Amino acid sequence: MPGLSINSITKRFGDFAAVDDISLSVPDGKFVCLLGPSGCGKTTLLRMIAGLEEPTGGAIVLDGDDITRVPTHKRNLGMVFQSLALFPHLTVGENIAYALRIRGASKEEQRKRVDELLAMIHLPDFANRPVAKLSGGQRQRVAIARALALSPKLFLLDEPLSALDAKLREAMQVELRQLQQRLGITTIVVTHDQREAMTMADLVVVMGKGKILQAASPIEIYRKPADAFVADFIGITNLLPAETDKAGRTTVLGAAVPGVALPSGSAKATISIRPEDIHFSKPGAGAIPGTVSFVRDLGGTVETFVEAGGTTIVAVATPRERPNVSVGQAIGVVLPPESCVVLQP
Amino acid sequence: MRREPPRALADYAPLFFPALMLIVFFVVPFSIMIAVSFFKRNPAGFYTPDFVFDNYARFLTTFFGSVLGFSLLLAILVAVCCVVIAFPFTYLLTKRSRAVQTVWLVGLLSVLSLSEVIIGFAWSTLFSRTAGITNLFVAIGLMKEPVALLPSFWAVLTGMVYQALPYTILVLYPALVRLDPTLLEAARTLGASPVRAFFNVVTPALRNTIVATLIMVFVFALGSYLLPQILGRPSNWTLSVLITDQAIYQSNMPFAAAMAVFLVLISLALVGLTLLAGRKESAL
Numbered sequence: 001m002p003g004l005s006i007n008s009i010t011k012r013f014g015d016f017a018a019v020d021d022i023s024l025s026v027p028d029g030k031f032v033c034l035l036g037p038s039g040c041g042k043t044t045l046l047r048m049i050a051g052l053e054e055p056t057g058g059a060i061v062l063d064g065d066d067i068t069r070v071p072t073h074k075r076n077l078g079m080v081f082q083s084l085a086l087f088p089h090l091t092v093g094e095n096i097a098y099a100l101r102i103r104g105a106s107k108e109e110q111r112k113r114v115d116e117l118l119a120m121i122h123l124p125d126f127a128n129r130p131v132a133k134l135s136g137g138q139r140q141r142v143a144i145a146r147a148l149a150l151s152p153k154l155f156l157l158d159e160p161l162s163a164l165d166a167k168l169r170e171a172m173q174v175e176l177r178q179l180q181q182r183l184g185i186t187t188i189v190v191t192h193d194q195r196e197a198m199t200m201a202d203l204v205v206v207m208g209k210g211k212i213l214q215a216a217s218p219i220e221i222y223r224k225p226a227d228a229f230v231a232d233f234i235g236i237t238n239l240l241p242a243e244t245d246k247a248g249r250t251t252v253l254g255a256a257v258p259g260v261a262l263p264s265g266s267a268k269a270t271i272s273i274r275p276e277d278i279h280f281s282k283p284g285a286g287a288i289p290g291t292v293s294f295v296r297d298l299g300g301t302v303e304t305f306v307e308a309g310g311t312t313i314v315a316v317a318t319p320r321e322r323p324n325v326s327v328g329q330a331i332g333v334v335l336p337p338e339s340c341v342v343l344q345p
Numbered sequence: 346m347r348r349e350p351p352r353a354l355a356d357y358a359p360l361f362f363p364a365l366m367l368i369v370f371f372v373v374p375f376s377i378m379i380a381v382s383f384f385k386r387n388p389a390g391f392y393t394p395d396f397v398f399d400n401y402a403r404f405l406t407t408f409f410g411s412v413l414g415f416s417l418l419l420a421i422l423v424a425v426c427c428v429v430i431a432f433p434f435t436y437l438l439t440k441r442s443r444a445v446q447t448v449w450l451v452g453l454l455s456v457l458s459l460s461e462v463i464i465g466f467a468w469s470t471l472f473s474r475t476a477g478i479t480n481l482f483v484a485i486g487l488m489k490e491p492v493a494l495l496p497s498f499w500a501v502l503t504g505m506v507y508q509a510l511p512y513t514i515l516v517l518y519p520a521l522v523r524l525d526p527t528l529l530e531a532a533r534t535l536g537a538s539p540v541r542a543f544f545n546v547v548t549p550a551l552r553n554t555i556v557a558t559l560i561m562v563f564v565f566a567l568g569s570y571l572l573p574q575i576l577g578r579p580s581n582w583t584l585s586v587l588i589t590d591q592a593i594y595q596s597n598m599p600f601a602a603a604m605a606v607f608l609v610l611i612s613l614a615l616v617g618l619t620l621l622a623g624r625k626e627s628a629l
């Protein structure tokens with residue numbers, strides 16, 4: 001089967017499992033983001049795929065071949081490191097040509113490929129510059145071009161954009177995604193930025209404490225988070241307690257939400273609802289009673305904070321549908337049942 | 346960080362003490378030495394002030410020329426051996442755990458505490474026929490009978506490399522510890538075997554450090570005057586040995602001073618050339 005498959009891979013440092021029995025299958029040509037908080041084992045997993053770290057257990061299979069014991073330099077992959085790791089003593093062109101030089105490509109071949117790659121990263125005529133003279137964004141592109149010089153089977157990037165400022169980072173995310181789609185190369189990117197993951201990925205893999213918490217498309221992760229951790233990590237969400245009342249209806253903070261069923265056998269659960277799904281109404285009439293505590297008007301969006309039943313509920317609206325509320329006003333919070341996600345405990 | 350340029354004389358105050366030290370302990374003695382090198386020797390006593398070039402002229406013989414050549418070659422050889430051994434060693438050391446590194450570094454520091462005399466006599470015992478390492482080789486069947494490995498050029502070289510190696514390692518260590526390990530990993534992901542990556546990436550990235558270390562060991566080895574006498578034949582004696590001999594045993598201070606000045610000038614010229622070559626290369 002073409003693509004990458006990771007079978008129950010584990011990495012222990014002493015007693016501590018940095019990656020704990022992870023299995024994942026990446027179809028050929030897909031863009032995967034490993035997403036999770038710092039220290040959850042993303043880099044370790046990526047380094048095992050690259051062969052820079054030896055797994056304690058499990059197997060890595062690329063296009064049907066078990067590569068678990070294949071040394072890094074025979075894996076035919078391109079990798080961009082968090083530090084970029086550009087060779088300081090070489091020029092831009094020599095950096096990009098390094099892999100070709102190792103393969104014994106002729107000078108002419110090297111020059112041609114370097115020109116191609118420099119055109120691809122929109123830095124033509126940069127071949128003879130020393131890498132020390134480049135800006136952050138340019139260094140980034142050179143590192144990407146160097147990794148892609150041999151058209152590898154697998155493209156790995158460890159927080160490649162974390163050193164760039166916010167604006168440039170967003171532009172590079174789009175560019176990286178477009179590049180990947182043009183080349184059709186199987187790509188795995190490590191990031192701790194959920195926006196970045198949502199922008200680029202076909203498949204988002206949310207990790208926590210060395211395990212995969214959820215692996216799904218970005219929109220599914222956003223719409224149907226598997227648990228409270230994922231819901232909270234991806235975007236902003238309201239986590240509200242839900243319970244079954246005596247009449248058998250599901251209620252949230254005292255208001256009934258018809259059509260939302262808790263898992264059978266449990267009387268209590270947590271539901272997640274995104275701020276943009278929340279509406280306001282007059283108090284009463286099946287809505288959660290609450291008091292507006294703060295309104296943040298950001299121009300593009302309006303965030304309303306409502307105190308209700310001891311928690312703060314956040315609602316987001318566009319200025320066009322701006323709720324006509326003011327601080328201190330008593331209102332009702334309406335949770336559309338189809339937007340409520342009942343989380344696994 | 347940019348600093349204000351000093352304006353008042355008082356801004357230079359922190360420099361007074363080091364400048365004084367430099368003048369008292371370096372500039373003055375060195376100037377005296379230069380002056381003495383032009384003095385005339387007085388066989389009965391010490392020397393009489395004069396301005397003659399005899400001491401330098403005496404130098405221009407094949408004998409002193411070959412001793413000078415040998416001294417420089419030996420120092421270069423020691424520097425190259427030390428760096429060739431110490432560089433991979435130190436690199437591998439930085440890959441070990443903290444505890445292992447500490448043990449090694451403490452061990453190396455303790456070698457530094459040995460004086461040249463102790464090192465010389467330790468090696469002369471090790472290289473002797475009666476108690477040396479060849480007895481060990483005989484015991485394990487590598488050799489037929491023990492031989493004396495000294496006096497010889499190789500014994501001198503070994504002793505001097507042994508003496509200079511801890512310095513070399515301690516000078517290389519900080520640079521290698523600071524080297525970004527992902528450079529090597531990047532080379533490996535690009536298809537270079539670990540050994541190839543080491544030569545392609547680590548060595549050139551640290552070229553300036555290596556050159557600086559070579560110069561340091563070279564200068565250090567140039568001053569060695571006990572080991573060549575303990576471990577070598579007279580033909581293995583360096584200029585430093587002759588300087589000591591002239592200064593202390595022959596009481597010919599002016600000639601010793603002339604040789605010392607000459608040695609300093611030649612070393613400075615070599616160091617300058619090395620730096621110049623390095624500058625040119627990195628400008629490319």
Ligand SMILES: Nc1ncnc2c1ncn2[C@@H]1O[C@H](COP(=O)(O)OP(=O)(O)O)[C@@H](O)[C@H]1O
Binds near residue numbers: 036037040042043044
């Ligand atoms: N070489 C190592 N030795 C010991 N512990 C390590 C090593 N590398 C990583 N770890 C530990 O493994 C965990 C996961 O690290 P890492 O994969 O770098 O996390 P992430 O990239 O998700 O931030 C961290 O707790 C880290 O301290």
Ligand SMILES: [Mg+2]
Binds near residue numbers: 042043
């Ligand atoms: Mg990381």
